[in-house]
Amino acid sequence: MSVTIKDIAKLAGVSHTTVSRALNDSPLINPETKERIKAIAGSMNYTPNYSARSLVLDRSYNLGLFFTTLHTGTSAGFLYEAIKGVNDVIKDEYNLIVRGIDDYKSFHKVNRKNFDGIIVMSQSESDQSFIEYASDKEIPLVVLNRPVESVQVMNFVPDDQSGAYTLTEYLVQQGHRHIAIIEGKQGFKSTQARRDGYREALHKHGITVPEAYYVSGNYDLESGHAAMSKLLELPDRPTAVFCCNDDMALGAVKAVTERGLSVPEDISVAGFDDHLFSAFMSPALTTVRRPIEELSRAGAEKLLKFIETKHSEKSVVLFHTELVIRDSVKSI
Template sequence: MEEVTILTIAKRANVSHTTVSRALNDSPLVKEETKRKIRKIADDLGYVPNINAKGLVEKRSFIIGIFFSELDTGTSPSFLVDVINRSKEALPEGYSISIDSIEALDGTTAVSRHQYDGAIVVSQSVNDDAFINMMIERGLPVVILNRKIAREDVSNFTTDDYLGARKLMEYAVRMGHKKFGLIKGATDFVSTQDRQQAFVDVTAASDATVKPEWVQQGTYLPDSGYEGMRNILGAIETPTCVFASNDDMAAGAVRACQDLGYSVPDDISIIGYDDMSYAKYLVPRLTTVRKPTDDIVQEGIDALTKLLDGSMTDPIKKVIVPTLIVRDSVKDLRK
């Protein structure tokens, strides 16, 4: 008689072998109705679990948790989609991903080895440190992306937002701009602070003019770029160039200009950050900084894979340099 295996049950139930394993181990990730269906098929076929295999199954969920600082506010929808898509492409076959917000989780109960084989933390804020520490203390394989952290015992892949914003601002200065506005990103995010500091340093070094009404608080979301730009354009005098701290806000800012009858870049120049996939399709095409999101995620997945298969020797630290992308949204004032 042919041996009945998990694969046999999976074919009969028309589900994946991972779902069968979880159902037979009473995983909360499988609906009760599906569990009952799978257990009945297992009983009907006379399935006898292999104890050694069962032990292995209980240690693996084949789910990787991807945790963001904030999902409702702050995290750009475009950045979120980029990270998720790249993660799905880069993960080893058979793994699924689960997305959640660090802010929304109860750090004492929400994350365990039972739920996830490993985790990727896309960190924006130092407020995430308690959550990161908790996962490491519980022995969960984890890598940290996007923000440089102080811990030396965990792999960390990030970029230099200060350098990227400095390159961008220096380009605008070279193009003859001396009056600058800024739409800042989410308040607690390290990237906001780094990009703003580059703005402050370059404008100070070039003796540029920055008036208080030209500096607006944003959230990294498009509507905040729109509102911030409307406020800047409502001032008695306007800057010649506005740095929207990410592309989503820059897109909102461009729209605000159009709604109020301003031409970009003829009347006012706008620069962004991230080089999201749509940036080259905006009208005008956006001058921005390419944040190496794909490379950061790929490096993180590679490191996590090594942690999962036991081949990781020492934590990896890497800073990937951003690239200035010059397009059409900055007017040349040198003429």
């Protein structure tokens, strides 16, 4: 049996209420008594029972960090940065619960009682129902990474479209006119935003590309490899390829070198995300930095503040993306 406030009360010769107040630093308690009780609690190695506290206070001390899925489409680096960002700012008293939304058979267990707040790292509209569910249950909620329109939430997203635009424009500035794109996973919002940025830049510079320059992928290494293989078979091979994330860029580079060609001499390759390994690929990858860790940190801070103060403006905040120029794009 572990020690409770009643045990402490007995030893201190006071009521358990007094103990509770003392340990919670209530101003009602005589400073001397308070110190005495705290000392006793310390020496007895007391730790509060969070279940009991939760029951009466109606707080769980649980924070949820939910990903659209943990199975496919979520890269290791993405998960890593998100967890790191959130973990850095939450206080000792909170539990960080990590879960894939598609792991839930029913959302039953997700409610105000079980979660003080939820961070959704949303990658696709497939989690829309989850977001609406949480919003409907009035669980403090912040959605990261994907703009959500249907409900009002705190919403932090990287400006993918502008990033893709800047990158594509850079390719144009380097003299490329035959620019292909290897797209992300179908249904993911980021897939669309990046394609839009790419298109916008091409259009702005009056460039048109054949249908065959749009190749689909799903954000993983293999799909990048397969997509690039297709592109290399084309009669009018592109001179540059925009891969919608770094993982696919890595796979794409592999496909190029396998054929005895090289990047960027024979074909230029650019990525998106700026993963940890991207600077260390050969050649170092030109890409767009997406500040996932900062975003997660900001999201967690906002959520905590909301839980405490109970109010906050619910609006979309765009996070700046940044072109990172390295060695995988040649000027022609």
